[in-house]
Each structure stands twice: as structure tokens, then as C-alpha cells.
Amino acid sequence: MLCVCAVVLAVVAVLYPRSADDVVAATQFSIAFFATLLTGEAVIFALTFSAASSWPSLQAIDSHIAFREWVLIGWFAALFTACGLLGDNRISATYGALLFLLANIFGIFSFIRLFGLASVGGRNRLLCRTLAESLSQPGGRVSGHDFENSSVVNAYLGAINQAVTSNDPTAVRNLVDQLVEVEVGVEAAEGAITLHIDVLHRLARAALVSGADPIQATACAHALVDSVVRLCRNLPEPALPLGALSRYLAWLANTSLLMSVRGVASNRSARELVALSTDARLKILRCVDPDPKSATARDELGTLLAQPHQVLMWSSDFAEFHGAHQASAMYGVYEILTGTKFMGNYWDGASILTQLRQALFGADDAVTGPAADAARAAFGDVEEYDHFWALTSVTALATLRDCRVVHPPELVRPEFTSDHQLLGAYLRTFATHRYFATADEARTALLGLLSRTAPVGSASDRVHHSRVGRTYRVPAPHVVPQQRPAAMILAVACRLAPLTPRGDGMELRTFLATLPSAGLKATAVLAARVLPGAAEETEPIEAVVAGLKVLTLVGAHTREGA
Amino acid sequence: MTDPVIDTTAWRERVAALQASEVTAAVLVQCDLTWLQPGLVGIRNEIDQAVMNAQLRRGADLTVDRVILHNLPVVAGAVARPASVDRAFEEWHQRLSATSLLLCTSDRPAPRIHRLILGGDQSSAPIPDMVEVLDNGDWTDHQRAGLALDIIHTVGATTPLTGYDMNLDGPFGDADPSIYM
Numbered sequence: 001m002l003c004v005c006a007v008v009l010a011v012v013a014v015l016y017p018r019s020a021d022d023v024v025a026a027t028q029f030s031i032a033f034f035a036t037l038l039t040g041e042a043v044i045f046a047l048t049f050s051a052a053s054s055w056p057s058l059q060a061i062d063s064h065i066a067f068r069e070w071v072l073i074g075w076f077a078a079l080f081t082a083c084g085l086l087g088d089n090r091i092s093a094t095y096g097a098l099l100f101l102l103a104n105i106f107g108i109f110s111f112i113r114l115f116g117l118a119s120v121g122g123r124n125r126l127l128c129r130t131l132a133e134s135l136s137q138p139g140g141r142v143s144g145h146d147f148e149n150s151s152v153v154n155a156y157l158g159a160i161n162q163a164v165t166s167n168d169p170t171a172v173r174n175l176v177d178q179l180v181e182v183e184v185g186v187e188a189a190e191g192a193i194t195l196h197i198d199v200l201h202r203l204a205r206a207a208l209v210s211g212a213d214p215i216q217a218t219a220c221a222h223a224l225v226d227s228v229v230r231l232c233r234n235l236p237e238p239a240l241p242l243g244a245l246s247r248y249l250a251w252l253a254n255t256s257l258l259m260s261v262r263g264v265a266s267n268r269s270a271r272e273l274v275a276l277s278t279d280a281r282l283k284i285l286r287c288v289d290p291d292p293k294s295a296t297a298r299d300e301l302g303t304l305l306a307q308p309h310q311v312l313m314w315s316s317d318f319a320e321f322h323g324a325h326q327a328s329a330m331y332g333v334y335e336i337l338t339g340t341k342f343m344g345n346y347w348d349g350a351s352i353l354t355q356l357r358q359a360l361f362g363a364d365d366a367v368t369g370p371a372a373d374a375a376r377a378a379f380g381d382v383e384e385y386d387h388f389w390a391l392t393s394v395t396a397l398a399t400l401r402d403c404r405v406v407h408p409p410e411l412v413r414p415e416f417t418s419d420h421q422l423l424g425a426y427l428r429t430f431a432t433h434r435y436f437a438t439a440d441e442a443r444t445a446l447l448g449l450l451s452r453t454a455p456v457g458s459a460s461d462r463v464h465h466s467r468v469g470r471t472y473r474v475p476a477p478h479v480v481p482q483q484r485p486a487a488m489i490l491a492v493a494c495r496l497a498p499l500t501p502r503g504d505g506m507e508l509r510t511f512l513a514t515l516p517s518a519g520l521k522a523t524a525v526l527a528a529r530v531l532p533g534a535a536e537e538t539e540p541i542e543a544v545v546a547g548l549k550v551l552t553l554v555g556a557h558t559r560e561g562a
Numbered sequence: 563m564t565d566p567v568i569d570t571t572a573w574r575e576r577v578a579a580l581q582a583s584e585v586t587a588a589v590l591v592q593c594d595l596t597w598l599q600p601g602l603v604g605i606r607n608e609i610d611q612a613v614m615n616a617q618l619r620r621g622a623d624l625t626v627d628r629v630i631l632h633n634l635p636v637v638a639g640a641v642a643r644p645a646s647v648d649r650a651f652e653e654w655h656q657r658l659s660a661t662s663l664l665l666c667t668s669d670r671p672a673p674r675i676h677r678l679i680l681g682g683d684q685s686s687a688p689i690p691d692m693v694e695v696l697d698n699g700d701w702t703d704h705q706r707a708g709l710a711l712d713i714i715h716t717v718g719a720t721t722p723l724t725g726y727d728m729n730l731d732g733p734f735g736d737a738d739p740s741i742y743m
């Protein structure tokens with residue numbers, strides 16, 4: 001367009017050359033206006049732009065307001081005018097004067113565009129667009145979950161760091177708004193989610209360690225979580241990023257607790273982050289559960305995860321790091337996998353995994369229908385079903401909170417407490433999945449867990465092994481179950497432990513007695529860490545048995561009433 | 563020296579024979595890289611579990627010697643080898659160690675697992691894969707079993723898989739997740 005105008009003006013200059021006096025007179029006015037515009041733009045820049053609002057470099061702003069093109073026309077205009085006047089060439093001088101007019105017209109356009117950026121909303125829109133373009137480019141897309149190749153994304157993260165370090169809540173909010181409003185295609189959504197989780201972690205770390213305002217940080221974090229959920233809706237396989245976010249939130253709550261107890265983080269920051277963790281996980285749960293207890297927004301209706309593999313992946317992640325609402329999440333899992341609703345109550349001792357096993361692989365009472373058929377196909381056979389959930393329980397058990405750490409009252413939230421009954425209910429979700437009954441069978445089950453490499457494509461392989469490395473920049477790494485031998489033993493032991501106070505636990509003791517001392521001691525150490533009452537026992541077998549008594553607390557209220 | 567085609571039926575039969583009281587010893591060699599292919603995971607699992615089950619049930623009445631590779635060959639072809647093969651190799655070693663360490667005690671000895679050391683110029687093991695059992699005092703194939711036993715008893719040819727350095731507790735981050743901060 002600009003070139004066309006320049007050519008047209010050149011033709012006009014050739015056809016209608018003006019005298020030197022006319023050219024000088026016209027140019028004086030044009031230059032005055034040109035200088036005015038230039039000064040005006042400089043003033044706007046100086047008054048409205050800060051480091052945080054121009055993070056991708058001036059280049060993005062320049063291409064938006066076409067500043068370079070404008071100045072370039074002015075330069076050409078001055079050149080033609082001066083050469084024309086000096087060389088007494090009327091055509092050149094006339095062309096220069098006409099180019100000045102063009103520069104002024106273009107300058108007004110640039111000035112108006114710049115005014116659009118003078119407001120926060122305008123700048124945010126531009127930067128949001130720039131970020132989206134960068135994420136959508138092949139170089140900016142997630143590659144090994146790294147953004148090393150994207151200068152724009154790195155500049156954005158640098159701006160976030162700077163805003164967080166300088167404790168500038170407005171700048172942080174603006175930067176987060178730019179990210180959460182990003183509109184990207186499916187191919188770039190994973191990269192965008194990775195960036196969301198990275199920013200979320202930077203904000204959480206700042207609140208815990210650097211003294212950033214936790215209220216502001218958690219407000220931004222909620223926006224980021226909502227945005228991740230929104231982006232997940234477009235993905236064909238949303239379970240991985242949604243699971244990564246769920247894991248991260250559970251890890252964050254535990255870390256906040258530990259850092260608060262150790263005096264590293266303020267209890268106020270820890271409290272806000274714990275609240276964020278439990279609330280955001282509930283939000284995710286509502287978006288996954290096809291029939292949640294309540295729904296507060298339209299996006300919580302229906303489910304994000306309709307495929308069996310997807311819900312298995314997510315549920316495995318959701319149970320890690322002692323995550324809040326993990327037992328109630330199994331209701332949604334049951335419904336997605338069977339197409340029917342689970343009508344029991346885990347607080348009353350009902351076993352979702354046992355009923356799910358019956359519903360999928362029961363001899364007479366197996367559920368029929370497309371959902372159940374798909375779930376059966378995902379597992380293949382009942383052995384894989386048992387193996388899968390045993391491995392899930394290994395990860396869940398290994399990452400339970402240290403029960404010896406005093407849980408400060410200010411950090412108590414619904415589903416984030418030191419309540420032994422709640423721990424018992426979480427543990428019982430897995431412990432009631434009893435696919436063996438005797439010590440001998442338990443040893444065979446342990447052998448299976450220890451020695452069986454998951455066949456490629458099996459549910460265990462997909463969920464527990466094949467996705468190692470897809471981190472979404474969650475700082476806590478995925479650890480394959482076989483690297484947690486003590487937790488494997490405890491996962492088997494809990495399936496033999498008595499579920500009522502009247503149980504004798506003979507099979508459990510027999511099983512533990514067959515184990516070599518090294519494994520038994522490691523299991524007792526784990527039990528002392530995660531199970532209340534185990535640390536007081538000195539004998540390893542007694543420690544595990546005492547710790548697993550937490551299972552008998554579930555349903556105590558109804559037993560007393562009976 | 564290796565036979566890449568694995569007769570799964572023969573392996574199943576021989577390994578099942580370990581339960582019989584007439585069988586007092588067995589030698590299993592699984593040094594071919596084929597064992598690390600995804601398609602053979604099933605039979606590999608079966609063999610590992612059957613051997614360990616027999617050992618746990620029969621205790622000192624059964625002596626099992628297993629030979630696996632200590633290291634993967636680095637001569638021609640190593641670069642083109644998929645990374646999944648190396649991962650499968652590591653995982654297999656780790657699982658064999660963990661199984662022995664967590665299930666076997668002094669009165670229930672673990673299968674003796676010997677890791678055959680490949681030299682830098684060797685592309686495969688110098689002995690063929692095999693499962694030979696000592697049935698009523700006779701090896702099912704005396705010559706082949708002898709090959710394996712010779713190499714097991716050659717000082718410096720193999721090194722035992724002990725699992726002494728296995729971390730039974732799991733990663734430190736499990737106990738203290740804040741280290742990931």
C-alpha cells in the first residue's frame with residue numbers, strides 16, 4: 001500500500017513539478033507537523049510504557065504502530081527534497097514534498113495506533129496477541145517442554161520474574177491477564193499450558209520465598225488454573241496436562257505446609273496457597289466428574305475426560321502427593337468407566353475399586369454398555385486392572401504427607417487436615433481393592449509388582465511409564481513405581497490389613513514375616529512417615545501393623561451407631 | 563553365537579519344569595538383545611516370575627544360575643539402537659535386583675544372576691541363549707549348559723547382580739517434597 005502511494009506520488013511529481021519556493025513553503029508546514037507527531041509519540045512512550053508493559057521488546061510495539069515505516073518515509077522525503085533543491089531538480093524536490101505529506105498521513109495512523117496502546121487494556125491485547133503468535137510458531141511450541149527457542153516467551157518469563165521480584169502486583173496481574181487471554185490452536189495448547197504452569201510456579205515460589213503478596217498471587221493463580229482448564233477442553237488428550245496441574249497443586253500444598261512449619265515461608269502465604277490448592281483441585285474435579293455434587297459454573301457440567309485411558313491417567317496423578325479430594329474423585333472415575341453411578345459411600349467403608357472390578361470383570365454382574373466396553377478394552381483383562389490400581393496405590397502411598405509433621409491449625413482446610421479418618425479413607429480406597437486374600441498370594445502379588453514390566457500399550461504402561469518426561473514444567477518429577485520398593489510392599493500389605501478393629505491381621509503379619517529384613521525395615525520407615533502410630537513401634541512388623549490400623553477408623557461412626 | 567528366534571514354547575516348558583522336585587539346578591542365558599524388544603516383554607515377565615516362584619517355593623533345593631548382559635554392545639549398530647532398548651535393559655536389571663532383594667532371604671536364596679561383561683569390540687555374547695535344567699542329575703543339554711557354566715566360573719567374565727545400591731525408600735522428594743522448590 002505504502003509502495004503504491006509512493007509510486008503514484010512519483011508519477012504526480014513527474015507530471016506536475018513545482019517551483020523551489022512552493023516546495024520549500026509546503027515542506028516547512030509538513031516538517032513542523034512531522035516533528036509534532038514524533039514528539040507526541042515520544043511523550044506517550046515515556047509516560048505510559050514500563051519494562052513490564054513492553055516485555056517482548058520494542059519490536060512488537062513498533063510493528064503494531066508501523067513506526068519504522070513512518071520514519072523511513074520521512075527520511076526519503078527529506079532526502080528527495082534536499083537533493084532536489086540542491087541540484088535544482090524540480091521533480092525530485094516536488095516528490096520529496098509529496099512524500100512528506102504521505103509521511104504525515106501515515107504518522108496520524110501511527111499516532112492513533114499508539115494511543116490504542118496507551119491504555120493498559122490495549123497494551124495487554126497487543127502483548128497477548130504477540131504471545132499467542134509466538135506460542136503458535138514451530139520454534140515456540142513445546143519441545144521437550146522447553147521454551148529455549150522462543151525469545152518472546154523467554155522475554156515474557158523475564159518480565160514475570162522482574163514484576164514478581166519488584167513485588168509489583170499490577171504488573172503481575174497484567175502479565176497474567178496477557179497469558180490467560182491467549183487464544184491458540186490445538187497444536188500450541190500444550191505449550192501454552194506448560195507456560196501457564198511455569199508462571200503459576202513462579203508466583204507460588206514468590207509468595208512462599210520472596211514475600212510476594214499471597215492474595216495477589218493466588219488471585220492470579222486461580223485465573224491461570226481456569227485458563228488451563230479452558231485450554232484442556234480443546235485438546236484431544238487433556239488428561240496429561242490436567243493431571244500435571246492436579247499433581248502440581250497437591251505438591252504445592254504439601255510444600256507450603258512444610259515450608260511454613262520450618263519457618264521458611266510465612267504462615268499467611270502458606271495458608272493462601274493451601275486454600276488455592278484445595279479449591280483449584282475441587283474445580284478440576286468438578287470439570288472431570290460427569291455428575292459432580294454441585295456445579296458452580298457452566299464449564300463444570302459434563303466431563304473433560306471421556307476416554308478410559310484419559311481418566312485413568314488423570315486419576316493416577318490426582319491421587320499423588322496426598323492430594324485433596326482424591327477419594328471423591330473415584331466417583332467420577334467409576335461413572336466414566338462404567339457409565340453408571342457409584343451409589344456407595346467411601347466414608348462408610350464402601351470400596352469403589354472393588355465394585356468397579358465387579359462392574360467391569362464380574363462373572364455375572366458385569367455392566368454392559370459402550371462405556372464399560374471401552375474400559376474393559378483399556379484394561380484388557382482383570383490382571384491388568386489389579387496391576388494398574390496396585391501401581392497407582394504405590395505412588396499414592398509413597399507421596400503421602402509426613403504425619404509426624406505438626407499440622408498448624410491455620411493450614412487446616414477441608415480435605416487438607418491431619419485427620420486420621422480422612423487419611424484412612426484415602427488409603428482405604430486402595431486397601432479395599434483386595435485381589436488376594438492370603439499371605440502367600442500377597443507375596444505373588446508383590447512379585448508381580450516388582451518384576452512385571454508393563455507391556456507396551458497396556459494401561460499400566462501408558463499411565464505409569466510411557467509419559468515420563470512429559471512434565472509440563474511441574475517441578476516434582478514423575479517417578480516410576482518400581483523406584484519405590486518400600487511403597488510397593490506397603491501397597492500389598494495394606495490390602496491384607498484388617499478393615500475393622502475386630503480383624504486379627506494374621507495374614508498381614510505372616511506376609512510381613514516372610515520379607516527380608518532390609519525390605520521390611522524400609523517399609524517400616526515409610527509406615528512411620530505416612531501412617532499415624534507406626535513411628536511409636538520399634539519392631540518393623542508391629543510398626544506396619546500399627547500404622548495400617550488407620551484403615552479401621554473409616555466407618556467408625558456408623559459402627560458405633562449400629 | 564546367538565539365535566535371535568526365541569522358542570517361547572520351549573522356554574515355557576523348561577521354566578515350568580523348575581517346580582519339579584527332580585530338577586535341582588537350572589541355567590538360563592538371556593543375552594540376546596531380542597529379549598529387550600517390546601514384543602517379548604510378556605514372555606520375559608513370565609520367565610522372571612516363574613523362576614522366582616520356583617525359587618521361593620523350593621528354596622535351597624533348587625539352584626538357578628541366570629546369565630544376562632552386563633552392558634549393551636557399543637560396536638556397530640549401537641547408535642542406531644532405539645533408546646527404548648537401553649531403557650528396557652536398565653529397567654530389567656532394576657526389576658531383577660529388586661525382586662531378589664525384597665523376596666529372598668538367607669533361607670530362601672535368590673537365583674544367582676551373573677552379568678556377562680561384553681568387551682568394547684564384541685557385538686554379542688559368546689554363548690547362545692538357553693534354558694537348561696539338571697533333571698535327575700543330567701543336564702537337558704550337557705554341552706550347552708557346560709558352555710554357560712564355564713563362562714560363569716571364568717574369573718572376570720561375569721559380575722553378579724547384587725542390588726546392594728538399590729534405594730528401597732524411593733526418591734528423597736517423597737519424604738520431603740519441598741526439595742523440588
